Amino acid sequence: MPYAELHRDLGERSARGLRRQRRVQDSPSGTHVSIDGRHFLSFCSNDYLGLANDRRLTASLQQGVAQWGAGAGASHMVSGHLLPHHQLEAALAEFVGKPEALLFSTGYLANLGAVQALVGRNDEVFADKLNHASLNDAMLLSRAKVRRYRHNDIAQLASLLEHSVSKRKLVITDAVFSMDGDLAPLAELLALCERHDAWLLVDDAHGFGVLGDEGRGALSHFGLASPRLIYMATLGKAAGVSGAFVAAEAVVIDTLVNQARSYIYTTASPPALAVTVLEGLGILRSEHWRREQLHRLIAQLREGLADLRWSLLPSSTPIQPLLVGDNQSAVELSERLRARGILVPAIRPPTVPQGTARLRISLSAAHTGADVNQLIEALHELAH
Template sequence: MSSAALTRLQDGLAALQADHLERRRRLLDGAQGAHVTIDGQRVVSFCSNDYLGLAADPALVAAAHAALDICGVGAGAAHLITGHHRFHDDFEAAFARFVGKPAALLFSTGYLANLGVLTALAAKKGEVFADKLNHASLVDAAQLSGASFTRYRHGDLSQLEGQLAASTALDKVIASDLVFSMDGDLAPVDALLDLAERYDAWLYLDDAHGFGVLGDGRGGLTARARASDRVIYLATLGKAAGVSGAAVAAHVSVIDWLVQKARPYIYTTASPPLLAACLLESLRQIEAGEARRARLCSHIAQLREGLVDLKLGALMPSDTPIQPLVIGANADAVRASQALLQHGLLVPAIRTPTVPANTARLRITLSAAHSADDVAQLIEALHALG
């Protein structure tokens, strides 16, 4: 490699640091939870997506131990060779029943699931219509699908309808986050379904942050969307479910098509079967998890009430565990995050390009594993900063 090429990389890293955009990995010791040891410091964590506190739940740990004696560690092959274990199959059937869809398919990650679905459904003769604030995995999947890629302003259904009406694509896919990961607001599911029906489009909903949390735990699908053959539903399983992977639920023909055509599913080794065994237990915990969800809702209400008159910044409207506190400048958000860390509170600063310029924020995420005292400590520290 030429020294000039290496110098360009080093200059780029220096520029990121100067703009307060440098990212680094923090080192976790021990299990995930509301109280963790990060970089050698014991902190209260407000940055995990473990919304129900299942990541280290004893029931899931016991399921993993039991599965090890049955299936070992690795899957050994892709699903279409010999890697599709009974645990995978049992979870897919249980997940489909739980979310009220005819069939489901388990992917190794949500990123691979989005890539698999959009490349299989849209392709060169299709067009993907995407909310401007969709997660990066949906954006990348749309771009890599080979289809035309059209974005509409966040939540602007009038603009989306105009784009759909003008489209001559053979296959149309409306793709949207169901809970938007940086703002915490929800997509208008039934209104999107109206447009999908009117213009003969698929509606693909990525419910990474709603599954396990919203409603009775089955996520943010409305009854009408649950019953619709044109709705394809994705749930990430490394957040509220506490494990790993993602599941796509849809009409049987859609799932059969994905098995034949979704390259990120076909051409990769299956996820370890023991994870699927853990996910079966996770589904049981989510289904019986009303007390966890009630505790989480109580924490959300406590935080929002406690920060009504905060001078540091303003909470965005959100009824989900994602509570974004907008600060403004990148540097100010970073300084606020660092100050909280000195109080033993881990809250990440989210900056451009993840969020628009001048909307850098503290992204507070709450968990049922937090206590009311944890939330009160955060409220007090934020007021002190303000």
């Protein structure tokens, strides 16, 4: 039976400290959660602005369901493109400074659809080696020739572009790298794309809402604008709800509508979610204190852990990775924090390179200084 092989593979993963298991949380998303009836202080969530359980958003979702129903009923291309979807796309395009935007059900589907629609067999994709798995899968499914460059290595990418003879070239990169928390050098990447007649697709899943003026994202943070930029961001992290969007020139969005398989052949997300994201977008833009609180907490954490025997990777974002190295050691440190009522996930290969297992500390504007101090004190005690 093939099941014997599956059991063996899972056993090997367990032996290497790579077995993943789910835990059931029996409370809403937040910085203080309940799992199996036990209270925990959580540093696991990507809810960077603390909006996922905001009462204004839950009220907006209830209103949206009452008016628009529980589901869209069909794909966008059949009869599932409802007025809230259309209004949200216009609002998102304006917010990030692009001509048009297109909603997707998830960021994974957005990346799959965009890359697959824009490049094919005779084209070339250039990708940072630490890109998110969705970008990696997207470039493979596109059937384009793939060139991967060392993390944020502008010189190597320049050489690869210099030697490319492909007519259509696409550079893809995370804006904020999800496991390291550092930023891509977007200005330098865009300059290379301008020089070599390439597109630049930016996955800003972890920057949207956090970076830039009013949380407009990484392009605003770096002051970038160009028709070559194709911008993707998710709506289930800092925006607090669900979904994703791609914003770009009108001809790019029209191409995605016609050729992005993960858009064409997927039932549209519930219109009530679009209503809720519109409400959250207004909060995200206006409540600057949320981003200011994040910056204070980031500085507090980095100062408090500066002399720890495990080092924080360089990051100015809410993603603060504590490098442990060994897989089993990272898992054990995570479990020892859990025993103290603190949740911080251990991240291991293949999500991160071999030998760089870490704790991924995620901060939220909903955390307090006391929450961060509790984590700092626990890590110092465990280090000794």
